[in-house]
Amino acid sequence: MHLTSPAFEEGGRIPWSASAPNENRLPALEIHDVPGGARSLALILEDLDSPLGEVTHWLVWNLPPDRSRVDALNLREESRVGMDSFGKVGYLGPVPPEGVHRYRFRLLALDAELDLESGATRSQFDQAAEGRVLDEAELTGSIERPRTEGDG
Template sequence: MTDAYNHALSVADQRGELRLSSPAFDDGDPIPDAHAYDGANVNPPLEISGVPDDAASLVLVVDDPDAVGPAGKIWVHWLVWNADPSTDRVPRDWEPTDAAEGENDFGEVGYGGPKPPDGEHTYRFKLYALDADLELPAGATAGALGDSIADHVLAQTQTTGTYAP
């Protein structure tokens, strides 16, 4: 992976009919405290629609591009891949048993909620529908995930939420 471009950490401009939303917050609105790192640190519920019929798997990436200033990079909060393409909802506090999770920038595998060090940040919840399952070990990084999905994206979308300490 090059530092110049990482597919997993780029903007997921709308491609196809794929949609991602959360009943916990509207696109662009504040993320409830329960989903923050210093709160209950559980993922918000998510709803998925418009998955292409030929999708083999789904990838979910949650990141914070506003962290570039204070942290020097886009901060990774959650990486999930090889989720079943028939998935239409991700429950609150999801423990994926049929998908793999990667390492977030807190040094943990799994979800790490918002924890901005310097004021309000915008968090991107990105969803990718792929034409293949990925051969990545659990605990892989955003760099490995970005390299793996680059040539397999059938559709993509994102929703955002904000959080202030």
Template sequence: MKLSSPDFENGQPLPSFCAYRAENKSPELKLEDVPQNTKSLALIMDDPDAPRGTWVHWVLWNIPPDVRTIKRGQTPDGAVPGRNDFGNTRYDGPAPPSGVHRYYFRAYALDQILNLAKGSTKSDLLKKIHGHVLASAELMGTFAASR
């Protein structure tokens, strides 16, 4: 499975529209080579460089298995949002206090539809998908505090 974005290259800066203090819009994401027997997809975006440990920006699950594009600033129909570390059930973009931070987008192809309540956390999601991941993919973008 492959995860990419027309908005930024892997390892390169995220566009300014993604920032929490700007438009706070998620980048467009593209999925390729999703296994045929996938029942649902899940997505996590987090920042491992946050001062108090990894900061979760976006959590989604039960994304329909035929979704190949997650459009800029949108949540796919049918997807269930989890609670991020801002306390919201939506995408919230980069807002690093200092320096350059890395933001990881991880997509998971799952062999089941998840029975997980809206507003559950990344930790809840990771427990639920354990043993059910058919494939995964990762994309990383950076964002600097001075932007």
């Protein structure tokens, strides 16, 4: 299974338009080669360089396994969106407080739809998905908060 984006390459720069301070728009994500036994997909966006540890910015599950693109604004009815590390439900794009941060999109192919309602926490999701992951793909990119006038 593979996860790619026409907006940035693996290890490349995520466009600033995807950031929360700008347009807060999920970059286009494309899904390839989902295993045949997959019954649903899940997608997680994590900040790998947060001083708080790994921070979840977005969590969605029960995506149809035949999905080839992901759009945070047009999820199908059966999809569920979890709570991020900031206590909010929905997409929160990268928001590095300063410097360069690496963000990882993790795609999981699951052998079932999860019996978990929208608003569930990352811990609840991890528990529900345990033992159900058939395959995993990652796409990592970095983003830097632009310097503004007056920055030292």
